[in-house]
Amino acid sequence: xxxxxxxxxxxxxxxxxxxxxxxxxxxxxxxxxxxxxxxxxxxxxxxxxxxxxxxxxxxxxxxxxxxxxxxxxxxxxxxxxxxxxxxxxxxxxxxxxxxxxxxxxxxxxxxxxxxxxxxx
Ligand SMILES: [Zn+2]
Ligand SMILES: [Zn+2]
Numbered sequence: 001x002x003x004x005x006x007x008x009x010x011x012x013x014x015x016x017x018x019x020x021x022x023x024x025x026x027x028x029x030x031x032x033x034x035x036x037x038x039x040x041x042x043x044x045x046x047x048x049x050x051x052x053x054x055x056x057x058x059x060x061x062x063x064x065x066x067x068x069x070x071x072x073x074x075x076x077x078x079x080x081x082x083x084x085x086x087x088x089x090x091x092x093x094x095x096x097x098x099x100x101x102x103x104x105x106x107x108x109x110x111x112x113x114x115x116x117x118x119x120x
Contacts, residue, residue, distance in 0.1 A: 002037060019068055020044040020081040020089070030107050032097035034069030040089060040097055042109045048079040049098045050112045052091045061088055069093035 003015045003024070016025040018041035025031045031039040040048070052058045058077030066073060067090035074090045081087035101109040 001039060018044055019084070020048075020087045021083055030101060030104075030109060032100050034093060034097070035071045038068045040069065040094075042101055042107070044081065045094065045098055045101060045109075046112050048089055048094045050114070052077055052079050052094050053098075054112060054114045058091065061090070067093055069097070 001017050001019045001022075002011075003017055006015045013026065014024040016031060016039055017023065018025075018029075018031060019038045020040055021044050023029060023041060023043070025039070025041070030042045032045070033039050056077070058079050060075055061067065061073075061078045065078075065088055067076075067078060067088055068086075069089050070093050072090075074092065076091040078091070079089050079094060098111050101107055102111050
């Protein structure tokens with residue numbers, strides 16, 4: 001999401017906020033952009049990925065709600081931001097975003113793992 005009152009002529013990194021925690025994009029906090037400028041930061045991705053992929057928690061979205069990253073109706077489990085209730089992400093988007101950040105070695109973000117996983 002964009003910061004309120006953003007100057008589009010001089011938009012900066014810090015004018016982009018994570019839709020799930022509303023913290024700004026910094027060199028330390030990376031963002032992955034979804035549909036219509038919705039963004040998720042690395043911190044939120046870590047939590048969402050752990051819940052949806054590692055621990056397999058999350059519930060399908062209600063009919064009135066959609067993942068804000070793809071705006072599609074999906075049966076995937078969804079992760080809801082603990083801070084901003086309207087921010088919902090489907091498992092597919094979280095996996096995709098995690099893949100994007102994970103691949104970029106300059107960022108240094110890695111997918112969370114758990115020692116409980118049988119294949120680790
Ligand atoms: Zn965030
Ligand atoms: Zn989605």
